[in-house]
Amino acid sequence: MPANARPIALASAVATAAALGAAALALPALAAEKAPAAAAPAPTLELKDGTLDWGFKESFRKYLLSPVAHGRITVADGAKQAPDNGVFTFVDGTGTYDTGTHATANAFKGSVHFTGHDGALDITMSDVKLATKGSAAPTGEITADVVAKKMDGTVDSKNDIAIAALDMTGVRPGQGTGGAMVFKDIPAKLTKAGADAFAGFYKEGDALDPATLTVKAVTPPPSPDPTPTPTATTPSPTPSATTKPTTTPSTTQAPGKVLNGRLTWGVKESWRTYVDNTCGGDITPAGGATRNGQVYDFGFGRAELDQAARTADAGFVGSVLFECAAHGINWTVSDVRVKATGTSGRLVVDVTTLKGTKNDVTFADLDLSGADYNAMDGVVTLKNVPAKLTKDGAAQFAGPNGEEFYPPGTVIDPVTVALTLDEDAELPTTSGGSSSGGSTGGSATGGAAGGGTAGGSVGGGSVGGSGALASTGSEVPAGALLAASGAIAATGAGFVLVVRRRAAQV
Structure with a gap:
C-alpha cells in the first residue's frame, strides 16, 4: 500500500529545524488590526x-x-x-x-x-x-x-x-x-x-x-532579491492656474496604520560563529525570516507607531534555528517583538530548546536614545539600536546548574527596525554585515555586536543536556551555550527541527 506518513518526533531544528526545522517553514503573518487574533x-x-x-x-x-x-x-x-x-x-x-x-x-x-x-x-x-x-x-x-x-x-x-x-x-x-x-x-x-x-x-x-x-x-527556497523597479522620468504636468505653493508635509505624522515592516538582527555574532564554524552546525531561517548577509531579516507581523510620543509596538514573523546535532545544539528564536517607549525599549522573543519553548522572554534591553522616529520617504527606521541581554535573556544560555555564560548586560547584535507608513513607501535596503558596536547612525544595517566573555566546560541547561566541552578561548560559551543532547522523547521535543509560533499581540 502507499506510504502514509504521519507526524514524526525527533529537537533542527531542527533544527532546524532547524529545524529544526529546521527546519521551519512559512507561517501566516498576523493581521494589522489591534484586536488579537485566534491562535493558529x-x-x-x-x-x-x-x-x-x-x-x-x-x-x-x-x-x-x-x-x-x-x-x-x-x-x-x-x-x-x-x-x-x-x-x-x-x-x-x-x-x-x-x-x-x-x-x-x-x-x-x-x-x-x-x-x-x-x-x-x-x-x-x-x-x-x-x-x-x-x-x-x-x-x-x-x-x-x-x-x-x-x-x-x-x-x-x-x-x-x-x-x-x-x-x-x-x-x-x-x-x-x-x-x-x-x-x-x-x-x-x-x-x-x-x-x-x-x-x-x-x-x-x-x-x-x-x-x-x-x-x-525540507529547507524552504531562499527569497529572491526583488527586481529593481526603474524610475521613469515623468513629464511635468500642465501648470494649473493656482500659484499658491504646496505646504511641505511634516515628517512626523499623527498615530496611524503601519503598512509594512522588517526587523534585521543577528542575535549574537559569537553565537553564530560558534554554531556555524566552530561546531560545524547549521543556522536555518524559516517561517518568514530570511538570511541577510551575516544576519537575518524577520518579516512583518503587525505594528503600532506614534512618532510624536516616540512609542512603537511591533511584532515580526519568522524563526532562526541554530543547530549542531554533534553537540546537541537545537536552539530556536522566533516571534520577535520590539516595544519602544521614548529612549528605551525591550526586545521580546520566544526561545525553543530541547527542553521546550519559553514564550515572551524579555530577551534584551534596547537603547533608543539615538533613534530617529521621523519618516523619510514614508519609512521610519530605527537604525542599529544597541541591545544588551537582560537577566531572562541571559538565562536562555544558562548551564544545567544556572551557570552564566553570557551574563546580564552582555552586548548582543544591534537591532534595526523599519516601518512603512505610506502605501507607496518601500522598505530600505539593509546590509547584514558585522559590527562590534551599536551606534544608531548611518545606513540601515543589521550588524553583529561583540562583548562579554565566557568559557569553561559545561553541561546542559536552558540550551543544553549533558556533556562537557572545552573552552574555545573566545567569548563563545564553550559548550555551555549548546542545546541539550538530552533524551529525545524524555524532553518531548525529540527533533525540534524548527519550532515557532506566530507573532502574538503584545
Whole structure:
C-alpha cells in the first residue's frame, strides 16, 4: 500500500529545524488590526531524504541462511542489505513533524523477502514506517505491511502492523552528512502483532535489532532579491492656474496604520560563529525570516507607531534555528517583538530548546536614545539600536546548574527596525554585515555586536543536556551555550527541527 506518513518526533531544528526545522517553514503573518487574533494551529514541517537502518533480528537472518533453513533473504524496491548478511537500509524516507505535539512519522521505500524450508516459510515486509509520540510518551514504533504464508499454505496479508516497540529514552541526536539528524541504535522489542506476523518464531518482548533513523528537514527556497523597479522620468504636468505653493508635509505624522515592516538582527555574532564554524552546525531561517548577509531579516507581523510620543509596538514573523546535532545544539528564536517607549525599549522573543519553548522572554534591553522616529520617504527606521541581554535573556544560555555564560548586560547584535507608513513607501535596503558596536547612525544595517566573555566546560541547561566541552578561548560559551543532547522523547521535543509560533499581540 502507499506510504502514509504521519507526524514524526525527533529537537533542527531542527533544527532546524532547524529545524529544526529546521527546519521551519512559512507561517501566516498576523493581521494589522489591534484586536488579537485566534491562535493558529501549530505548523507541520516536512522531512525528506530519510533512511532507516534496521535488520529486524540478527538471529533470524542467521537462521534463514543456515543449513537448517536453506533460506534466502531478498531486498527490493530500493532497500539494501549490508554485506555479510547485515542489516537492511530502507530509503527515500519522507515524513512530517508536528510542532504542536512534537510527534513525527517517516515512511520509507523498500521491501525484504524472507524464505526458508523450501518455501514453507515465506514472509515479505514492505512499506516500513517509523513513528514516535513526542510529548505524549518516550516511545515509538516501527510498522510495516506483512505478507506471510501460513502453516496451511494460505497467504495472510496485513497492512501497517506494529512490529517493533521503540524506547526513545536516552536516545540522543548525532549529526550526519549534509546537516542530517541521526538517531542511532534506538532500542526495539517485538510486539504481539509482530510475533504473530512472524509465525511465532519469537515471543512478544524479545529484543530486536536496534534501529537507526536519519532525516533532514525540507529547507524552504531562499527569497529572491526583488527586481529593481526603474524610475521613469515623468513629464511635468500642465501648470494649473493656482500659484499658491504646496505646504511641505511634516515628517512626523499623527498615530496611524503601519503598512509594512522588517526587523534585521543577528542575535549574537559569537553565537553564530560558534554554531556555524566552530561546531560545524547549521543556522536555518524559516517561517518568514530570511538570511541577510551575516544576519537575518524577520518579516512583518503587525505594528503600532506614534512618532510624536516616540512609542512603537511591533511584532515580526519568522524563526532562526541554530543547530549542531554533534553537540546537541537545537536552539530556536522566533516571534520577535520590539516595544519602544521614548529612549528605551525591550526586545521580546520566544526561545525553543530541547527542553521546550519559553514564550515572551524579555530577551534584551534596547537603547533608543539615538533613534530617529521621523519618516523619510514614508519609512521610519530605527537604525542599529544597541541591545544588551537582560537577566531572562541571559538565562536562555544558562548551564544545567544556572551557570552564566553570557551574563546580564552582555552586548548582543544591534537591532534595526523599519516601518512603512505610506502605501507607496518601500522598505530600505539593509546590509547584514558585522559590527562590534551599536551606534544608531548611518545606513540601515543589521550588524553583529561583540562583548562579554565566557568559557569553561559545561553541561546542559536552558540550551543544553549533558556533556562537557572545552573552552574555545573566545567569548563563545564553550559548550555551555549548546542545546541539550538530552533524551529525545524524555524532553518531548525529540527533533525540534524548527519550532515557532506566530507573532502574538503584545
